Amino acid sequence: MAGCPVQSEPPAIEAWRNDADARTWAREHAPGWTSDPVRQTDYCPGHAASSVASAEQAAPRPTAAVRDSRGNPLNRDEYTERLRETLRADDRPSGRTLTVAQATVAARLLDELAGVYRGEQLGALARELSTLLDERPPGGR
Known part of the structure; x- marks a missing residue:
C-alpha cells in the first residue's frame, strides 16, 4: 500500500475548526475516502478495505x-x-x-452536541431533543 494511509486534509477555510472537526469535515467531503477510527487514519478509494476494523478492535468511546x-x-x-x-x-x-x-439556548447546545457526535447514538439523541425543544412551547406539552 504505497502512500497509504494518506491523510485527507481540510481546505484552509476549515482551519478554524479544531483538528478532529476539520478531519471529520475533510472525510465527509472527500468522495470514496474512508476512515479507520482505531488507527485514526484515512484511506483513498483504492485502499478503502484497509479501513475496516474488526469488532474486537473498535476504539472505546468514553463520555467526557x-x-x-x-x-x-x-x-x-x-x-x-x-x-x-x-x-x-x-x-x-x-x-x-x-x-x-x-429553551432556545438548550436546543442550540443540543445541536452543537449532535454535531460533535455526528453519526453516533448520542448525537442522534441530542438532535431529537433539540427538535423537541424547538417544536414545543417552553413548559408546554
Missing part, C-alpha cells in the same frame, strides 16, 4: 464527564441507552418551565 460508580467513564452508546430509558420511564411534566430564551 459521566462516570460509573468506580469513577470510570461510561461508553457513549451505553450512556445514550440510559438516557433513552430515563426519557421513556418518566415522560411527564415536572411543573418547571423554561423561558423561550432558555
Whole structure:
C-alpha cells in the first residue's frame, strides 16, 4: 500500500475548526475516502478495505464527564441507552418551565452536541431533543 494511509486534509477555510472537526469535515467531503477510527487514519478509494476494523478492535468511546460508580467513564452508546430509558420511564411534566430564551439556548447546545457526535447514538439523541425543544412551547406539552 504505497502512500497509504494518506491523510485527507481540510481546505484552509476549515482551519478554524479544531483538528478532529476539520478531519471529520475533510472525510465527509472527500468522495470514496474512508476512515479507520482505531488507527485514526484515512484511506483513498483504492485502499478503502484497509479501513475496516474488526469488532474486537473498535476504539472505546468514553463520555467526557459521566462516570460509573468506580469513577470510570461510561461508553457513549451505553450512556445514550440510559438516557433513552430515563426519557421513556418518566415522560411527564415536572411543573418547571423554561423561558423561550432558555429553551432556545438548550436546543442550540443540543445541536452543537449532535454535531460533535455526528453519526453516533448520542448525537442522534441530542438532535431529537433539540427538535423537541424547538417544536414545543417552553413548559408546554
